Amino acid sequence: xxxxxxxxxxxxxxxxxxMLPRAARVLQVDKETHDTFTLSLESGNGNGQTSFAxxxxxxxxxxxxxxxxxxxxxxxxxxxxxxxxxxxxxKATNALVTQTAGGTVGVRGPFGNSWPMTKARGKDIVxxxxxxxxxxxxxxxxxxxxxxGDYKRLIVLxxxxxxxxxxxxxxxxxxxxxxxxxxxxxxxxxxxxxxGNVGVVTTLFRHVRLQPNxxxxxxxxxxxxxxxxxxxxxxxxxxxxxxxLSMERNMKCAVGFCGHCQLGPYFACKDGPVFPLSRMRDWxxxxxx
Ligand SMILES: Cc1cc2nc3c(=O)[nH]c(=O)nc-3n(C[C@H](O)[C@H](O)[C@H](O)COP(=O)(O)OP(=O)(O)OC[C@H]3O[C@@H](n4cnc5c(N)ncnc54)[C@H](O)[C@@H]3O)c2cc1C
Ligand code: FES
Numbered sequence: 001x002x003x004x005x006x007x008x009x010x011x012x013x014x015x016x017x018x019m020l021p022r023a024a025r026v027l028q029v030d031k032e033t034h035d036t037f038t039l040s041l042e043s044g045n046g047n048g049q050t051s052f053a054x055x056x057x058x059x060x061x062x063x064x065x066x067x068x069x070x071x072x073x074x075x076x077x078x079x080x081x082x083x084x085x086x087x088x089x090x091k092a093t094n095a096l097v098t099q100t101a102g103g104t105v106g107v108r109g110p111f112g113n114s115w116p117m118t119k120a121r122g123k124d125i126v127x128x129x130x131x132x133x134x135x136x137x138x139x140x141x142x143x144x145x146x147x148x149g150d151y152k153r154l155i156v157l158x159x160x161x162x163x164x165x166x167x168x169x170x171x172x173x174x175x176x177x178x179x180x181x182x183x184x185x186x187x188x189x190x191x192x193x194x195x196g197n198v199g200v201v202t203t204l205f206r207h208v209r210l211q212p213n214x215x216x217x218x219x220x221x222x223x224x225x226x227x228x229x230x231x232x233x234x235x236x237x238x239x240x241x242x243x244x245l246s247m248e249r250n251m252k253c254a255v256g257f258c259g260h261c262q263l264g265p266y267f268a269c270k271d272g273p274v275f276p277l278s279r280m281r282d283w284x285x286x287x288x289x
Contacts, residue, residue, distance in 0.1 A: 018255045021061045021106030026099045027081055032167050036087045037097040043082050052076055053114035054139035055246060055274045059254050061106030062095040069251045071136035072110060077146055085135040085167065111254045112273050115140045116244055120216040124153040128229050130201055130221025134158055134167050136246050137220050155182045155208055159201030162187050163194050201225060202232045212237030220246040223285045230277055240278035247272050247280060
């Protein structure tokens, strides 16, 4: 089995100038929901290999429009392609999701650190995601499934606004049949045909029995959601050093030069985006520092 890049987060695309985008061909664009698409780009480093760690992001540059940070959402051990799941919310994201196969976008990165996949070995992993927050967590899930013997239970709690906003529905449904794996989903508004849970993601905790001393939690979603999730985990005894959050901030350089992504003493781009709660407690939900 090929060694994964886990925890040895590759920095700045192994080039001398991390500010220089390289051109990458769009291989495929798949519709996930009405506003969210998954783009596969040729990894383009010449050797067909893809080198990133779960939790890292790239700066994607749409020529003539702009550059933006997007998490890598694919399988870290799938060679040859870099995969991103993008929700169209404005000019740059819309320009990305309307790309077609054969087009070209600029890529810098991968940047940032990774989910603590090495530290989490031998433990239960609870993945808690809200909305597009499932995208940066999917590589961690791929990693766990590829190295199943290294981890105990995998529990995924995923909340979306409505059933039509849910990402990777077929994949989540398939994973739910795997041994030692629990996939729980919820929506804020169900509609007539939804038979599943309705309510915020924390309502799913009642279906889960956590072993606090043997659990590592990985969380990504809107910060208000992460606040409530943290509270729930704490009430169940999961410690701040075992609770990890991915923090998004406006980013420009992605390499610690410009200060746009500052979170108190940290830069989200180079010290994060993944932080243990023990370091982030004072900064969740604070945008203007
Ligand atoms: C480390 C990191 C990883 C990210 N990963 C992903 C990803 O995998 N997929 C994805 O779709 N997006 C991701 N984002 C968010 C993405 O970068 C923004 O949505 C994008 O920059 C918006 O650009 P725009 O020009 O399309 O929209 P803009 O015109 O800049 O903004 C449109 C609207 O979206 C809001 N908005 C902008 N940025 C964000 C944000 N970060 N979070 C919430 N609302 C925002 C703005 O306030 C505004 O209301 C990530 C951001 C960071 C920092
Ligand atoms: S984006 Fe420039 S310092 Fe982080």
